[in-house]
Each structure stands twice: as C-alpha cells, then as structure tokens.
Amino acid sequence: MKSDQQHIDQIIFNPLGVIHSDFKSRFDHVEMKKHESTVEIFPAYVEALYRLNESEFIEIYYFFHLSKDYDLISRTYSGETRGIFSSRVPRRPNRLAHTTVKLISVEGNKLTVKGLDAADESPLIDIKACDTSIFENGQNAVRRNKRRINPRNEIIKHVKADEIEDLLLKAGQIHGHFCPGLAMGVMAAAYAMKALGVNSDGMEDLLAITETNNCFSDGIQFVTGCTFGNNALIFQDLGKTAFSLVRRNGKGMRISVKEETKEVINRHVKSGFHAVFEEVVKNQNRNKEKHDQFKRSGKEKAFAMLNLDIRKLFLIEEVKTVIPDYARSYESIICDRCGEPVMATRVINIDKKHICLACAHSGFYQLDGNGIKEIKHPNREQ
Numbered sequence: 097m098k099s100d101q102q103h104i105d106q107i108i109f110n111p112l113g114v115i116h117s118d119f120k121s122r123f124d125h126v127e128m129k130k131h132e133s134t135v136e137i138f139p140a141y142v143e144a145l146y147r148l149n150e151s152e153f154i155e156i157y158y159f160f161h162l163s164k165d166y167d168l169i170s171r172t173y174s175g176e177t178r179g180i181f182s183s184r185v186p187r188r189p190n191r192l193a194h195t196t197v198k199l200i201s202v203e204g205n206k207l208t209v210k211g212l213d214a215a216d217e218s219p220l221i222d223i224k225a226c227d228t229s230i231f232e233n234g235q236n237a238v239r240r241n242k243r244r245i246n247p248r249n250e251i252i253k254h255v256k257a258d259e260i261e262d263l264l265l266k267a268g269q270i271h272g273h274f275c276p277g278l279a280m281g282v283m284a285a286a287y288a289m290k291a292l293g294v295n296s297d298g299m300e301d302l303l304a305i306t307e308t309n310n311c312f313s314d315g316i317q318f319v320t321g322c323t324f325g326n327n328a329l330i331f332q333d334l335g336k337t338a339f340s341l342v343r344r345n346g347k348g349m350r351i352s353v354k355e356e357t358k359e360v361i362n363r364h365v366k367s368g369f370h371a372v373f374e375e376v377v378k379n380q381n382r383n384k385e386k387h388d389q390f391k392r393s394g395k396e397k398a399f400a401m402l403n404l405d406i407r408k409l410f411l412i413e414e415v416k417t418v419i420p421d422y423a424r425s426y427e428s429i430i431c432d433r434c435g436e437p438v439m440a441t442r443v444i445n446i447d448k449k450h451i452c453l454a455c456a457h458s459g460f461y462q463l464d465g466n467g468i469k470e471i472k473h474p475n476r477e478q
C-alpha cells in the first residue's frame with residue numbers, strides 16, 4: 097500500500113537563541129553540569145517565555161555545533177562502547193542535543209540555568225517544560241534499570257566527580273558505621289580509581305591488594321568493587337594501612353599511610369575520637385553510652401577528614417606486582433559423611449570415601465579479625 101505521506105528529506109531548524117557557557121568546548125560533562133549557563137533567547141521568540149518561571153526544571157534542546165562528524169557506535173564518557181542511540185555522545189548524525197536543567201532565573205530574554213552541558217555559543221533549538229511524569233511514576237524503575245545495566249554506575253560517577261562524601265555515605269552501608277579508617281579507605285580507593293581511569297565489573301581484571309583487614313579495607317572494597325566474593329580482593333596479612341590497585345598486567349598504584357599521617361589528621365581535625373577509640377576498641381568497653389559516643393565522634397571525624405589533601409595523608413607510588421591467575425572454578429563433591437556439597441580441592445579421601453575438612457576434623461585456614469591463621473582443631477563435631 098502506498099502511503100499518502102511523503103518522506104521528509106531534510107529538516108531545517110532556525111536557532112531560537114544562543115547558549116553562553118564557561119566552557120569554550122566540550123569538556124567533562126560532570127564538571128560542566130556543576131556550572132551555571134545563560135540561555136539567551138532571540139527577540140523574536142521572547143514572548144514564548146511566558147510562565148516559564150513556574151518550572152523548576154526545563155528541557156533545553158540545542159545543537160552540537162562543534163561536532164563535525166559522527167559514529168554509530170562510540171565510546172561513552174564512562175568508557176563503555178555503545179550504539180549512539182543508547183548513549184548521549186555528541187558525535188551524532190543530526191547533532192541534536194537535549195539536557196534537562198534546573199531553572200535558576202528568567203530575566204528579560206535571559207535564562208540562568210544549572211546542569212547544562214553545552215559548550216559556549218551552542219545554538220538553541222528549543223525549550224520545553226520538563227515532563228517529569230515518567231520519573232514521578234517510575235523513578236525507581238528508571239534507577240533500577242540503570243543499575244541492572246551497570247551496578248557500579250553511580251559509584252563511578254561519584255569517583256569521576258570527586259564526590260567523596262557520597263562514596264563515604266554509601267560505603268557506610270556495608271561497614272555499618274562511619275569512622276576515620278573507612279574514610280581513609282574511601283579516599284585512597286577513589287584516588288586510585290580516578291588516577292588509573294578504571295572500573296571493576298567483578299571479573300578479576302582489576303585487583304585490589306589490601307595489607308590490612310580493618311575499616312580501611314571496607315572503603316577499598318566498596319569503592320573499587322574488588323571484593324572477597326568476586327576474588328578481586330587480595331589480602332596480604334601485613335598489618336599496614338595500605339593498598340594497591342592493579343590491572344591484570346600487575347601494573348598499578350600503591351597508596352599507604354605515612355609516618356606523620358596520624359599527626360596531620362589530628363592537627364586538622366579536632367575530635368574526641370581518639371580517646372573514645374581507646375576505650376571502646378582497645379579496652380573493649382562495650383557500654384551503650386561509650387558505643388554511641390564512639391559512633392558519633394567517628395562520624396564527625398570521618399566526614400571532616402574528607403577535606404584533607406590526599407597527598408598529605410598518603411604516600412602514592414606506582415607499582416608493578418605479581419598477581420595470581422584468575423580464580424579457578426572447581427566441581428562440587430558431596431561429602432560422604434555430612435552430605436554437603438564441597439569444593440573438590442577441599443575434600444580428603446579416607447577409606448575410599450570423600451570427606452570434607454570439617455567432618456575429617458582436619459586443619460583449615462581461617463580469616464578473621466586477627467588475621468589468617470590455621471585452625472587445627474575445629475570446634476564443629478559431627
């Protein structure tokens with residue numbers, strides 16, 4: 097069947113205004129969005145601004161005037177390779193840009209907006225009131241969907257934008273409280289991730305080597321995504337507040353606490369944390385009041401520390417280290433005594449039977465708050 101409609105071969109837009117920005121060319125869009133921009137409307141269209149000031153958020157359509165060419169598949173800002181229809185890269189056939197921004201003010205023919213990632217002199221194509229219905233109805237669905245695509249997306253955004261406080265807030269979700277050790281782990285890990293320009297998908301291509309098993313290590317695990325469970329965390333029982341972040345080739349960065357770190361922190365951050373730490377952790381005083389005091393002062397100190405210069409706290413050096421092979425996957429064997437499935441390498445043959453280490457009352461290694469140690473006589477009795 098022949099359609100009555102003819103295909104439109106070409107669309108011509110007239111610029112309705114021009115955008116003034118602090119950025120002469122495209123830059124890190126996260127940084128660009130922190131700045132305010134001015135959208136100047138040409139006199140012929142000023143009337144169209146009537147009642148725009150009632151909107152808190154608006155949509156700006158503009159032209160990527162600096163893009164000269166396009167690719168259909170391209171690398172995004174976060175380093176992923178995607179078709180351009182599933183990304184926001186500027187190199188696109190129609191060079192059409194769209195950003196939702198916060199409207200700060202409308203004065204005459206000029207709008208002040210925040211969150212616009214347009215380069216200076218970008219031609220304005222259109223402005224619309226923001227349609228938030230999909231977000232109001234499905235904000236969680238949108239967020240969930242993003243997390244399904246890349247569960248660490250938000251963490252990497254925080255790393256790139258130096259949003260260390262956001263990282264600490266989230267790291268607290270696994271650590272249970274806020275403390276200087278966690279803050280240091282978060283700071284060190286965020287620095288290394290940004291400096292190396294890496295992310296982890298939990299497939300052991302990025303590895304974190306931690307030299308301590310305390311609060312610091314939870315900051316490392318959360319921010320790097322290298323964890324006990326995905327085998328990308330290596331624990332070297334050296335008792336040092338230090339960690340290395342390395343790629344599969346063994347190259348990376350080691351960040352360690354300096355001799356004077358404690359003094360630097362105490363000089364810049366006043367808090368009663370030290371005294372209460374002695375009591376609660378060292379002397380094991382578990383009374384509720386002390387506990388609450390420990391958490392409160394730990395939190396204050398942790399957040400205050402985030403403003404300190406990372407180079408004053410840590411020694412940062414390049415490293416090349418030997419890293420283990422990818423973790424192997426072993427079949428499971430059923431223990432003939434307890435009937436539980438066991439990794440094949442953890443089974444002993446006794447009288448032609450497969451017996452797990454626990455049933456065999458054999459020694460095994462345990463990682464706990466005191467480090468790695470061999471457990472010779474397991475408590476478990478069958």
Ligand SMILES: [Zn+2]
Nearest residue numbers: 275277278311
């Ligand atoms: Zn802690």
Ligand SMILES: [Zn+2]
Nearest residue numbers: 431434452455
């Ligand atoms: Zn068993």
